[in-house]
Amino acid sequence: MHDGATAADGERSRRASTALTLSVVCAAQFMVVLDISVVNVALPSIEDSLGFEDGGLQWVVNAYALTFAGFLLLGGRLGDLAGRRRVFLVGLAAFSAASLAGGLADSAGTLVAARAVQGLGAAILAPTTLAILTASFPEGPRRTRALATWTAVGIAGGTAGNLVGGVLTEYLSWRSTLLVNVPVGLAAVVLTVRHLRADRPTPPRPRLDASGAVVATAGLGVLAYGITQAAGSGWGARSTVLCISTGVLLLIMFVVLEARFASSPLIPLRIFGNRSVAAGNVAMLFAGACLNPMWYFLTLTMQNILGYSPVQTGLAFLPHTIVAIAVGAGAAPWLMSRVDGRVLIAGGALLAAAGFWLQAQLTSGSSYAAGILLPAIVFSIGSGMLNTPLTASVNSGIAPEDAGAASGVMNTTKQVGGALGLAALVTYAAASGNDKAALLNSYNRAFYAIAAIMILTAAVALALPAHRDRSE
Template sequence: MTQRDVRDGIAIEKRSGASGIVLAVACAAQFMVVLDISVVNVALPSIRDALGFDEAGQQWVVNAYALTFAGFLLLGGRLADLYGRRRVFVWGLVLFAGASLAGGLADSPFLLVAARAVQGLGAAVLAPVTLTILTATFPQGPARTRALATWTAVGIAGGTAGNLVGGVLTEYLSWRSTLLINVPIGIAAVLLSIRYVAVDRPGMVRPSLDILGAVLATGGLGVLAFGIAEAADSGWSAPTTIVSVVLGLVLLGAFVVVEARWAALPLIPLRLFAIRSVSMGNVTMLLAGACLNPMWFFLTLSMQNVLGYSPLQTGLAFLPHTVVAILIGVRATPWLMRRVDGRVLIAVGSLLAAAGFWWQAQLSPGSSYLAGILGPAVIFSIGSGLLNTPITTAVTSGVATEDAGAASGLMNTTKQVGGALGLAALVTFATPHGTVPTVLVEAYNRAFYAIAAIMVVVAVSAIALPAGRDRD
């Protein structure tokens, strides 16, 4: 063995170690982003009592984050292309951790909702750049697939762990700790990213950011979601519902016009939709997001309001969802993607998830944990573990390097928009007319029947995706 061979071997080992740290840092940031979508759910009663929220106002502790996150994801995806991945990653971490600190110290409803909105903005910067960092660090093929599978699994874990973490922190510390926990994680991620994430140098020409497009997208999505949610209380024929839905659609239409005609650097380059994997992949992602994100909301309500679980018991009951989804997503799915067409995995996963949600819709006040929660959880968690990584891989494949951030932002936006609009629509469809467990469970079960039906549509939409599998 020559001296050069030894040097090359050491270099490869160092790069491999650095890549592992980059993956860990990116996944930690993604975990925080997804965690904070759900971590406050279990803490909402404590937040309501401490700060004086009313029943209608407390929803904005969740919605202020979710809608700002969804609306600015496209802008966040473009920032990395313009200013560099590492720089934007650090910006996002500082913004997110700072807003978490402000939210944890808030002493009024307004300050908490405002902090949650800024958190959503920080999340919109972080989510796409974590994916862009991974696609730039790992070459296309099995190595990237494993990295994306880990990133996807961490996202799943963040969504499911939010309920457990929120329950534990609220019960043993305070609701404030559900936000303050992000501060030390954010500081550690900043220090590690400065040390290990490679400095990338974007082009010197920096067109102006499409702020108008971001505002139109956020406003349109927010008003549309409000209109759909308002229908649950006032009906679809109510003036507030009609005006909100129409205004939301008008703002979204204006967003499309701005992107097509006037934006110097569109948040969504229309050329992306000429790539079939991107266009059809985002349709599939939208439908899947309309199911897999809202189901946590209805599961939490089912366990606490129907089965009578405490916040901690509810969080613990979500553990099988996390474990199964991670095992399938990290271990089984990458192996299967080298041997099976991605479309098949998406279709099979969607049908399994549909079966699990149909089973979940059989819940009753007398159901045991085994039959009412654990059994359905195993089935639909296997399904979601099988379909998430193939969809992510399809949506980000075939995209030019200069559009990688935009494609990542589009994918994350699609998923969050699907979740926000899906939740608003499902709440409208499954509003309970009473507070006794038998009435509540009937409404929640309607939501799960609807989710099962949508997952069947996801399976059908997978047929339109391009064929493909990983090659060793």
């Protein structure tokens, strides 16, 4: 009897510990994703307050996005080399301190610098949160449920950014959009120190591939900058071509360094021998090229075509969040124990494509129910169906010592896919005028293109190996 009670107490303690781990890393993930968009609505107030020069305001957004994209691979590998909890704490500290500095900034330069450091902290946190989850939960239904929660929190953060930013800016100040991270970050630090078990790399401890880190970070940063240039200057502009070409060449150099010269590579190329990782990252690239830019075009559609205010726009996004979370965190784990994961990904992508096709039917006279809510329900169900099994697939069959590298690759793929998708879609769907009819045609063209890319995502998903969760 005593042994049975002891075993039961131990199991309860273990489950409580993993639940706390999930809560802490999801809070960090929420902050990371939230800060990609939370300042968007506050930009006019920031410009009035700090007096940005023409063209400078974009760097409030780009400084975060560029450092985030550039340091993701390095951030992912650091956890494998120095211990995931230690690196997680470093990322939390950097992100929280930069949020405080940005919220208190008294000049444009200080705010942009703080946003860049925030992006660096985010690049450490995003892959490390996922690596901690994959190390804490063995493959199977429990990991699937944890990944579903992590994915749902990311969706909530992305959607909530515009709403939270609008409410905080309207009722408090633009500074609160950054300062809100400080108490959350400090609470996460305390919980991490007190409750997350320290981990140590198994000996012999590998060294950081410094040359690979420099080349990969430079390549991703320059590529991301070139993509942002394309959105404003066009794909044929000299600065765009130069940056993208340089970024691609640096990334090719990085692959050569990793394959031929690195004794402890930043990204072990052996992980791409796993078909789930290789095909899954291609599918993730295409999905990111659709699901990230859609918020941009939906925001413009609601404000420029339907005349919604920033707060109304944020509220109008709530069904997208609720449906995607309900499907992603609720139904997806249940489905993954009964349906082949690649079928779920392909089916979800096709359903999302149908939703984006419906979204492209919007007119200036559309009601909220027909023009926004109905498409939202359809494509949010589809995205909720595909996100969890795709994340699980990309991280399946990975050795614990490579978990950080694999999650860094996945986050980089998603981020680069979103940046490429937005730049390509903005160029493809460029409006022929500034009147409402021209803008509406432009946005609808973008949604037709997103639907087509989602169909391509479904086709790539069929190249994944068969996978179904075993019952616990």
